[in-house]
Amino acid sequence: xxxITERGIGGANSKFSLQALDSxxxxxxxxxxxxxxxxxxxxxxxxxxxxxxxxxxxxxxTMSYYSFDVAQFGVNxxxxxxxxxxxxxxxxxxxxxxxxxxxxxxxxxxxxxxMLALAAGAGLIAARRRRKA
Numbered sequence: 145x146x147x148i149t150e151r152g153i154g155g156a157n158s159k160f161s162l163q164a165l166d167s168x169x170x171x172x173x174x175x176x177x178x179x180x181x182x183x184x185x186x187x188x189x190x191x192x193x194x195x196x197x198x199x200x201x202x203x204x205x206t207m208s209y210y211s212f213d214v215a216q217f218g219v220n221x222x223x224x225x226x227x228x229x230x231x232x233x234x235x236x237x238x239x240x241x242x243x244x245x246x247x248x249x250x251x252x253x254x255x256x257x258x259m260l261a262l263a264a265g266a267g268l269i270a271a272r273r274r275r276k277a
Contacts, residue, residue: 146212146225148178150244151190152205158244160229164214164222171226173217183208222248 150158158180164173188207193199214222227246 145249146214146216147247147249148183148210148244149247150180150183150208151192152208152243160227160244162217162246163226163228164217164219165224165226167223169224172222173219176212176216178210180208183210 146162152158160178162176162178163171164176166172186207186209189204190207191204192202194202214220225246225248
């Protein structure tokens with residue numbers, strides 16, 4: 145399975161292509177273009193901060209989520225992925241840095257609802273630890 149999360153629901157800086165690679169780093173299968181319209185809105189809010197020596201809280205964005213099986217590449221096994229972002233013209237003031245994360249798992253994976261519950265539980269535990277500290 146391949147998993148993608150992103151801060152926000154996606155925009156011009158959110159499009160990318162994935163190429164499956166074999167154990168020698170050679171491309172295999174077909175390229176998968178990841179489109180923001182396939183992502184699921186998780187309703188989990190993530191904080192955003194400015195850059196610099198003293199980052200300030202700017203606001204929050206909803207995390208989006210997308211997953212698929214490696215069979216979408218037309219193969220049944222991969223060793224790694226090559227991620228390619230297009231060179232796009234973004235409007236003035238728009239964030240040009242991608243804010244997505246790509247994960248992979250060879251193990252059976254729970255459904256998205258279960259994963260969201262696990263993520264929420266981990267967030268509560270982390271918040272409880274910060275309050276105790």
